[in-house]
Amino acid sequence: MNSIEDLLRAIDAVKPGETVLVEYxxxxxxxxxxxxxxxxxxxxxxxxxxxxxxDALHVIQKHLALWGIREDFRDVFVIKSDGHVDVxxxxxxxxxxxxxxxxVRKYEDxxxxxxxxxxxxxNIVLGFEKIFAFIHSVREFYLVMTRIQKFLGNPRKAFYLxxxxxxxxxxxxxxxxxxxxxxxxxxxxxTPTSGRIVFKKTPLFELIGKELEIPVGVIEDAAGGKGDRx
Numbered sequence: 001m002n003s004i005e006d007l008l009r010a011i012d013a014v015k016p017g018e019t020v021l022v023e024y025x026x027x028x029x030x031x032x033x034x035x036x037x038x039x040x041x042x043x044x045x046x047x048x049x050x051x052x053x054x055d056a057l058h059v060i061q062k063h064l065a066l067w068g069i070r071e072d073f074r075d076v077f078v079i080k081s082d083g084h085v086d087v088x089x090x091x092x093x094x095x096x097x098x099x100x101x102x103x104v105r106k107y108e109d110x111x112x113x114x115x116x117x118x119x120x121x122x123n124i125v126l127g128f129e130k131i132f133a134f135i136h137s138v139r140e141f142y143l144v145m146t147r148i149q150k151f152l153g154n155p156r157k158a159f160y161l162x163x164x165x166x167x168x169x170x171x172x173x174x175x176x177x178x179x180x181x182x183x184x185x186x187x188x189x190x191t192p193t194s195g196r197i198v199f200k201k202t203p204l205f206e207l208i209g210k211e212l213e214i215p216v217g218v219i220e221d222a223a224g225g226k227g228d229r230x
Contacts, residue, residue, distance in 0.1 A: 002213055003218060004214070004218045006214075007036055008039070008040050010197075011036070011037065011157075012040070012044075013204055013207065014184060016156065017153040018184060019152055019182045019184075020157070020159045020182060020185075020186065021160050021175075021182035021186070022162065023175070023185070023186070023188070024161065024162070024164060024187070025163075025165060025189065026165060027190035027195075028067075028190075029190055030161045031064050031067075032216070033188070034050075034060055034126070035222075035223050037122055037124055038071070038076070039219075039222060039223070041121075041122040046122055047077060047121045048121065049076070049079065049114065049118075049121050049123045049124070050078050050079070050125075051107070051126060051127075051128070052079065052087065052127070053081045053125075053131060054081065054096075054127050055082075055083030057078065057087045057088065057126055058083070060126065061073065061087050064223075069220070069223045072088075074088065075089070076088040076089060077089055077118070078090045078091065079093075079111070080092070080094070081094045081095075081107075082094075082096045096131075100132070100134050100135050100140065100144050103131065104144050105147060108147060108150070111154070119155055120157075121155070122156070123158040123159065124161065126161055128160050128162055128174070129162050129166050131144070132167070132170050132173070133170060135170075138172075141172045145174070145181070149181045152183070160182070162175065162178070179200075179201065184199070184201060184202045184203070185199075185200040193215060194213050194214055194215045194216060196213045197211060197213070197214065199211070
């Protein structure tokens, strides 16, 4: 088993400008990954930006509360698309239109302005796969992907958390293209008491093929909650 420090060192190895794809199966993985990224950013004194698509952050907050972890996200900048429940410091709202390409273009404008003011940051993207449920043509799919790949090199460490089963069930799954675009791809496999992190793609030679297994209790203890499963 690995420690929380091992996990934080792996996050620290991600360079500013990278896009990290985090693939997971239905579980509490997004809740604990979000906690770990918040922990890392707060230790480093880095601002955090969360893309909250369709109230995904609200769900995470309520799930954490069930584990006894009270997190209000008050120090987090939140860019919110649709949804009805505000969590954290919502600094921008984007109304989801019939065209995902229009949505991503609006996000690009807001993100560029925000990053220019806060500098290097940790960006957590939640509910990303839900955007692709509204895509109905190959042309529209690649318009969106072209805009997303332009984010590479921005002064942020971006982590896209994607439910693998949901994404693969879509008519236009974002996973194959996101695996191409992302500089780092990790898959997190839940076990009854831990999360097993597999590095599928990384620019760091020492991490290629490496696995980390983080017990749930390690993150819970650091966050002040308790539970017994992922």
